[in-house]
Amino acid sequence: MFIAAARARKLILRNLEAIGYEPDEAAWRSIRMGVKRDLQAHRLRPNVPIPSRRNPVRYLKAMFRETGSIYDTLVSFLHDGTWTSSGGSFRLAEQLGFDLVHEANRRLQADGTLRYLEVGGGWAGLKSPASGSSRDIAGLAKHFERDLGQSVFLHFTNLTQWHADLPKGIFEHPYVTAAGLPVLDTQGIPPGTVGILYSQAAAYFETDVKSFLAAAAALLCPGGLLIFNLRPEYVGLVSDCAGTGGLTMRKSCDLGGMNGVVVAFEKQPSLKKGRAAVVDMTGMKSLRAKQYPAEKGRPYASNQR
Template identity: 50%
Template sequence: MYKDSIQARREIARNFTALNYRVDPLHWQTLCMGVNRDLQAKKMRPNVPVPSRRKVIPFLKMMHQETGSMLKAILAFGFDGPWTSSGGSFRLAREIGFDIAHYAKNIHHKNGKVTFLEIGAAWAGFRAEECAGHQATISGLSGEFREQLGESVFLHFTNLTPWHASLPKGVTEHPYVTAAGLGALENRGVQAGEVDIIYSQAAAYFEQDYTAFLRSAARLLKEDGVLIFNHDPVLASAMDEVAWEHGLRLVRRKQMGGMNGAIARYHRLRSSPVSQMVFPGVKRAEDEEVVCESLVMSALRRNVEV
């Protein structure tokens, strides 16, 4: 695992250099921890409920069962840091009433093409049994669009380390790419302004440079494209301001608590300036109409006064 960790850090640093992106030491330390979590997760079955290390006996039993070695279980307890089982789904999107598969189908029907990007989706894995889960993961989404993959449907996902030796046509893994470094995808076949949906469950949560993340995501999204991710609730107001500056409007936010934090859904603004002048925090269409009407009336009053 040590050699893989070193390799991943080098590749991530190389991507940052290509983007002329400078990462501060604390942020880099967090990324290194993320790399180790990634490598640890590969050793376990998906969605294993790993007990807290505070519960010593249950933790050791679980790790012994998963790794097949008591020595590895003890090392995991004493030296490896917090363990995370692989997994991943579209659950967070469903929590805020957004069905990714249904939305993707509508976009494909309307435009004849759909591009989806998930940050950290490698954890979900592309396994035969996953495809049976229909649209629960990106793997299930690939099964739903099996006939259109590579022709009119393109699925991309990032991760801190590589997970798959082969993938279905039209599905592309982008290892060594962080949430803040999404700009690296523009050199890997993902064009700016071409992505319909960007989704992250947990991966963007640990991104400390949310300004770079939101800027890069906004650049990749189409007009009216959707960005869904979870984040630390404390950052909500600051994120909304940054998002607005880069052409993203908040549609909905839901507080989940715990490690899920808050789930946010942003849409990329259209070119029309008046119809899209919606302040961060607006959640409903009727609220948007009120805001726009208010802005127009204010402009008319200023003209009358002049």
């Protein structure tokens, strides 16, 4: 794992250098932990609930069941990072009332083409067969099977590489951080071409939310949909930055716990219309202040990937 982690960090830095981006100490520490979580999650099945190590018996049983190795189980128990499983479902979007399959259909019919981008896709539902009721990028791939590579293009980023081979029209972009999305311009995603940009957890762990929002806004086409979750202490920053990128908030939801605040933005055709985003987000900020007065300025901890 140590060699793989070192290689991933090196390639992440190479991608960041390509766009002239230098992460600060806090961002680099978060990236290092993210790489570690990615590599840990490679060993687990998608969407596996891992008990807290505060309950060692349950934790050890679960990890042994997943890894099949006493050594790996004991090492994971002594490891300084929290082991997590990956999945990549549309659950957060559905909490806001968005059916991404329906959204994708509508955009394809209106524009004649669809480019979907998921930040931090992990397994993305592609390494393990999705169930019939599963809503994830694999579900999109199945739904648009005949259009993949022609009018439908599905992309997802990761901090490490998860897939050696993917079907036509589906692309993984490894070693890419949420703030480092501009590098995708050199990997087949021109600015202004993404119809739906979604992140279930990667953006949540991004410390440079301002750079992520600017990059996401640049990638979205007019009318493009952006859905992601963020830590409560970043609500004010998102409010300040959204209008600058021409983003208008459509919906928000405070799920609490490790899911934080989930928001949906729409890219406007002109920056002038982006001012509405600031008004909407300010309202949400006031709501947060009333609900969680003690959290103001306090770091928001999470062990979810």
